[in-house]
Amino acid sequence: MRRKRSIPDLASAGKSGIVPYRRGEDFRTRHARRLTANLEQEATVRRWCQQRGLTLRIKNGGHHWQITGRAFLAEWWPSSAKLVIGKRWHEGVHCHDHKQALRVIEDFYERQGNVHD
Numbered sequence: 001m002r003r004k005r006s007i008p009d010l011a012s013a014g015k016s017g018i019v020p021y022r023r024g025e026d027f028r029t030r031h032a033r034r035l036t037a038n039l040e041q042e043a044t045v046r047r048w049c050q051q052r053g054l055t056l057r058i059k060n061g062g063h064h065w066q067i068t069g070r071a072f073l074a075e076w077w078p079s080s081a082k083l084v085i086g087k088r089w090h091e092g093v094h095c096h097d098h099k100q101a102l103r104v105i106e107d108f109y110e111r112q113g114n115v116h117d
Contacts, residue, residue, distance in 0.1 A: 009082060009092040013104055016096035031079035034096060035062055038078040041098045048102055052109070067105060069114070074105045 015021065019037045022030065039062045049056045049067055057066040067074040076083045076095065083095045085108050095101040 006080075006082075007089045007092065009094040010090065011092075012094040013083075013096070013100035016100060018097035018099065034081060035079040038062075038098050045098050045102065052106075052114075054109075065101075069109070072109060072112070072114070074101075074108070076101050 019030075019034045039058075042056075042058065045065075046056050052069075054067050054069045054072070057068070058064070059066065063077055063079055065076045065078065067076075073087065074083065074085045075087075078098070078101075081094050081096045083093045083101050083104060085091070085093075085105065093104050095104055
């Protein structure tokens with residue numbers, strides 16, 4: 001059985017102050033560290049979503065986060081740091097932590113004419 005090739009991200013949100021890159025760290029350890037650090041911020045992300053009239057769903061043991069609105073969908077996989085908005089797989093953004101992901105999502109959401117209080 002062949003493994004599907006991942007689609008590379010188009011952009012990066014930059015270095016993370018929350019889960020910084022550690023040279024020589026095994027990718028499995030890095031992915032687990034990202035997942036844990038971001039799951040600890042679930043309440044913060046949920047509150048951020050509620051303030052904007054969005055809904056947060058966390059699936060697959062925390063590996064898949066969905067932020068949805070009326071005609072809006074952002075999907076984020078914290079362990080691999082992949083963020084995709086509107087199923088645009090070839091326009092993914094590499095976001096290591098929740099702050100980066102929310103910043104990218106907010107920018108996109110507001111450019112679509114959505115406003116929040």
